[in-house]
Amino acid sequence: MxxxxxxxxxxxxxxxxxxxxxxxxxxxxxxxxxxxxxxxxxxxxxxxxxxxxxxxxxxxxxxxxxxTLPPIAGAVEALHTLLAHGLDVHICTAPISNYQNCVAEKFMWVEQHLGHEWVSRIILTKDKTWVRGDILIDDKPQISGSLTPLWTQWLYDAPYNRQYHDRRRVCWQDTASWADLLA
Ligand SMILES: [Mg+2]
Structure with a gap:
């Protein structure tokens, strides 16, 4: 890395x-x-x-x-902090298959909460294994696709993934959980 x-x-x-x-x-x-x-x-x-x-x-x-989804507590501040520390941050998101509203509105959400310059940081894909990166922060416990991922997943903490102990766990409000990224 x-x-x-x-x-x-x-x-x-x-x-x-x-x-x-x-x-x-x-x-x-x-x-x-x-x-x-x-x-x-x-x-x-x-x-x-x-x-x-x-x-x-x-x-x-x-x-x-x-x-109109509410932001997760601490998320917006964390992304600005990561970018300010020189990390190459991208938003990697899979739209629902009923894409008609979802796709445009995911872009709208990013523009509204993070700012227009973040729109160009969106990577929209149904298969995240095709995307290169070092770390993927994602709440989905089992991410599958047609390739072997090049990234390592850090699991974003949620009640529905707490039975998984095989990955590093991140929560924006627990700054110690992602402070390594700023070092
Ligand atoms: Mg998710």
């Missing part, structure tokens, strides 16, 4: 709070808490009873959902 690692950073669950976005949208539409069980699975639907899946799908495919 070079002294300044090339960093790939996932968007949903690492920068943008997908779960909280669903909870807020559900509350606004149905005037009740989203029927989400304990977060044990990466995909939110897997922690919801099947009868709620159509409503969940409706929420995350509607216009405005991805654009």
């Amino acid at each position: 070079p002294s300044k690692p090339l960093l790939l950073i996932d968007q949903d669950g690492v920068l943008a709070d997908f779960d909280q976005g669903v909870r807020l949208a559900w509350r606004a539409q149905y005037h009740s808490e989203a029927p989400i069980g304990p977060r044990q699975h990466f995909y939110l639907r897997d922690d919801m009873a099947p009868q709620y899946h159509p409503q969940l799908h409706d929420i995350y495919t509607r216009p405005g959902f991805f654009a």
